[in-house]
Amino acid sequence: MRKLDYTTIFFALMGSFLVLFILIPIVNLMLSSDLNSIIANLKDSQVISSIFISVYSALAATLIAVLFGVPLAYILARHDFFGKGFVESIIDIPIVIPHTVSGIALLLVFTSGGILGAPLGKLGLVFTNAIPGIIIAMLFVSSSFVVNSAREGFESVDPRMEKVARTLGSGTMRTFFLISLPLALRSIVVGSILCWARAISEFGAIIILAYYPLAASTLIYTRFVQFGLSNSTPVAIILISICLTLFIIVRIIIKGWRSYDKT
Amino acid sequence: MIKLENISRDWKEFKINNVSLEINERDYFIFLGPSGSGKTMLLELIAGMWFPDSGKIFMDDIDVTMLPSEKREVGFVYQNYMLFPHKTVFENIAFGLNIRKVDKKEIQKQVEEMMSLFGITKLSNRLPRTLSGGEQQRTALARALIIHPKVLLMDEPLSALDRITREELIKEFKRIHKKFEVTIIHVTHNFDEALQLADRIAIIKEGTVSQVGDTDEVFRHPKDEFVADFVGTENIIRGIARVGEDNLTTVDTGNIEIKSSEIKTGSVHATIRPEDITLSNENVPTSARNVFKGFIREIYDLGTIIKLTIDIGEPLVLVLTRQSFLDLELNVGKEIFVYFKATAVNLF
Numbered sequence: 266m267r268k269l270d271y272t273t274i275f276f277a278l279m280g281s282f283l284v285l286f287i288l289i290p291i292v293n294l295m296l297s298s299d300l301n302s303i304i305a306n307l308k309d310s311q312v313i314s315s316i317f318i319s320v321y322s323a324l325a326a327t328l329i330a331v332l333f334g335v336p337l338a339y340i341l342a343r344h345d346f347f348g349k350g351f352v353e354s355i356i357d358i359p360i361v362i363p364h365t366v367s368g369i370a371l372l373l374v375f376t377s378g379g380i381l382g383a384p385l386g387k388l389g390l391v392f393t394n395a396i397p398g399i400i401i402a403m404l405f406v407s408s409s410f411v412v413n414s415a416r417e418g419f420e421s422v423d424p425r426m427e428k429v430a431r432t433l434g435s436g437t438m439r440t441f442f443l444i445s446l447p448l449a450l451r452s453i454v455v456g457s458i459l460c461w462a463r464a465i466s467e468f469g470a471i472i473i474l475a476y477y478p479l480a481a482s483t484l485i486y487t488r489f490v491q492f493g494l495s496n497s498t499p500v501a502i503i504l505i506s507i508c509l510t511l512f513i514i515v516r517i518i519i520k521g522w523r524s525y526d527k528t
Numbered sequence: 529m530i531k532l533e534n535i536s537r538d539w540k541e542f543k544i545n546n547v548s549l550e551i552n553e554r555d556y557f558i559f560l561g562p563s564g565s566g567k568t569m570l571l572e573l574i575a576g577m578w579f580p581d582s583g584k585i586f587m588d589d590i591d592v593t594m595l596p597s598e599k600r601e602v603g604f605v606y607q608n609y610m611l612f613p614h615k616t617v618f619e620n621i622a623f624g625l626n627i628r629k630v631d632k633k634e635i636q637k638q639v640e641e642m643m644s645l646f647g648i649t650k651l652s653n654r655l656p657r658t659l660s661g662g663e664q665q666r667t668a669l670a671r672a673l674i675i676h677p678k679v680l681l682m683d684e685p686l687s688a689l690d691r692i693t694r695e696e697l698i699k700e701f702k703r704i705h706k707k708f709e710v711t712i713i714h715v716t717h718n719f720d721e722a723l724q725l726a727d728r729i730a731i732i733k734e735g736t737v738s739q740v741g742d743t744d745e746v747f748r749h750p751k752d753e754f755v756a757d758f759v760g761t762e763n764i765i766r767g768i769a770r771v772g773e774d775n776l777t778t779v780d781t782g783n784i785e786i787k788s789s790e791i792k793t794g795s796v797h798a799t800i801r802p803e804d805i806t807l808s809n810e811n812v813p814t815s816a817r818n819v820f821k822g823f824i825r826e827i828y829d830l831g832t833i834i835k836l837t838i839d840i841g842e843p844l845v846l847v848l849t850r851q852s853f854l855d856l857e858l859n860v861g862k863e864i865f866v867y868f869k870a871t872a873v874n875l876f
Contacts, residue, residue: 425610428577431597432604433624433675447614 294505298498306499312484316504319481322396323464326403330411330460335453338415339445343424356409364469367405372474375401398475403464410463414456418449451522458515465508529553530679530711535573535583543735544569544580551679551713551728556705558722558743559715561732562758567715570732571681574713576600587678603672603710607684609664611656617643617667618652624675642670645707646700662693669704679711680704686721698724719759723747723797724876731755763800765842769793769875776817776870783841787817788873796875802835804872805846807856808865817870820844824862840866 306312341353359367375382375392382392392398422445430440446453468482476483481504489497530551537544544566551557559567572578574585576597584593592600611620621642625635643649646666656664665685672680685701686694702725705712716722722729722743729746731739731754739751747764750756767781769792779786779798786798811819822840834853838844844866848856858864 423608423610425606426612428572428575428597429604429606429610430612430623431577432575432600432602432677433671434598434627435623436596436598439627444612 291505294498295502298495298502302495302499303502306503311479312500312503315479315481315484315500316507318396318399318478319465319504320507322399322480323403323407323461323467325400326407326464327411327457327461329400329404330408331415331453331457334408334411334456335415335446338412339419339441341412342416342419356412359406360409364406364467365473368402368470368473371398371402371405371470375474392474394475394477396475396478399471399478399480402470402474403467406467406470407460407463410459411453411456414459415449415453418452418456419445421452422448451519454515454519458512462508462512465504529586529588530574530713531586531589532574533584533586535570535580535585537569537573537578537580539569542566542569544573545735546583547735547737548583549730549737549740551711554705554709554711556701556725556727557711557713558726558729559713559732560719560722560726560729560758561717563717565732566735567717567732568683569735571604571683571713571715574679575602575604575681601675601678603675603677603680605665605668605672605680605682605685607687609656609661609668611659611664611667611671613656616653616655617648617659620656620667621670621674623671628675638674639670642674646670660693661689662697665689665693665697666700669700673704673708673710676708677710679713680708682712682714684715684717686716687718701725719747720876723764731758733758763798763802763842763844765798765800767796767798769796777875779873779875781842784820786873787870788875789870790873790875792875799874799876800844800868800872802846805844805866805868807838807846807848807852807858808867809856811865814867815869816867818866818868818873820866822864822866824858824860824864827858827860838864838866 337352337356341349372379372393374380375385375398377383377386377391377393385392390397392401426448427440427444430444431437435443466482467480468486471480472483472486479487481500485497485500485504488500530549532547532549535544535547547570559570561567569578573580576592576595576599579594584591586592587600612623615623618639621639622635625638630638640649643652646669648663648666648670651659651663651667656667659667682701686697689697698721701712701714704710714721714725726743728741729739729743730737731746733754739746739755746755747759750759765779765781765786767779767786769777769779769788771791771793772778775791777788777790777792779788779796781798786800788798806816811821820840822838822844824836825839825843826837828835830847832850834848834850836846836848836858838846846866848858856864
């Protein structure tokens, strides 16, 4: 039997505070609504459509973040260049500023008269009070998760492995797709899950940029303000269930992947 | 043939300075130098992983200075093998052929040949992390050689291995060198490896070449103090070894017989470190198995220590403190007894 010393016991007690602090409200929330009202809400087309908008927009934001974030992550992992620190700080800015501030900053640029909103509007892309607005709000606040996680993934791939692949006749691009990407994929997927989860939970930037169409987080807020707690809780439960289910499924899938950790 | 002409490159923390070298076709060439001397960088420059700031690199008289790695046809083996961890042994070896879009059946055939050549056929479907160091090294060699490179570059290929595996692989390298008729450049800081494998050696010091030459030449006639220090002031004597009834190896150099506690037969090099040798003016009884009468041929005064060359039928270098030198009243031509233990004699 393992003997526990006082320090371990003390630290465990201190540490359990945060675990319980997170767990109790979530569990309580899950139990605080009866099944009938949840089922009734599942039949409510406004609820279903708002959840769909959230899931879909978060997915779109994540795909965009991966498409542009992975090349950036690779550059940051492999090269030292003038202004690298500056680029790194820019990527982390959305984490440190309030999300409503992000929303205002985005609105100023993407409104129909804004420096990006105006030209894109001519191409038929409208952001204010439209799904593209929700997507860019989500992208803005969550893309750094993909970049940072993918970068860690690429950094764990020894550059000499790429060099060997090159000597065997593989060009730089092919080496990236055959060696670096597969080995960093796990980190990229983990970053994408975080990105997607962060995107789906976004509220502050969304209500400023695109209050309508209602995303799930906005709907919960609207219901709470208009009809009170009992009306917003079932929607919250549905959203959290979907998120947790997807989260668990993806985690199980990547757990089954071969791991190539260095010995 | 590989020719480096005044190659320089500055990596801020590191520098290759005006290196010129010629490596002949089918040479087993060794870059020998202490860690941090720039030998790996030099190897990576030859492989095209970096481009020099100035100077030129030729392979078979073609200027490849600015040619990227993938077009140079070089094989590269790193100290930690750098096998692709997500690919099996088979897939690792097949990598170069797959890139070249070789026919599937042909790949199968060539990879199987390679695996049987290196005795790793059974490992075909294993992932690198499940292999021992020696197995990984063989896989890395097979992967590099299957594309029939113009030159095989190896960066400290034996440093991460235990002694027994190292001995095995040294034989393997000799075999490969013969069988594939390939030029090999091997980087090491271990002078035993150099002595056993190299046709020619370049001593690398702080990003420059301090001496190039045939192995014997470099070891016997170190050009400057750095080379002498680095290759060791060791005594290296060639001879034929046989194992006697006393379970000791006797090395016959043609002039004298040296006893060693290491068991080896055939043609060997015996090395004796100078500090393991003791001197006496008289033939005193001793447990040392090697006792020789010789005469002092040369005396070098190095300040606090004195270096002597003593002729015992073979020249033997040893060092003394100034005090013992004075106590023994030594001078050139004086007869003296030399002692060293059988355990002080290393064979390879």
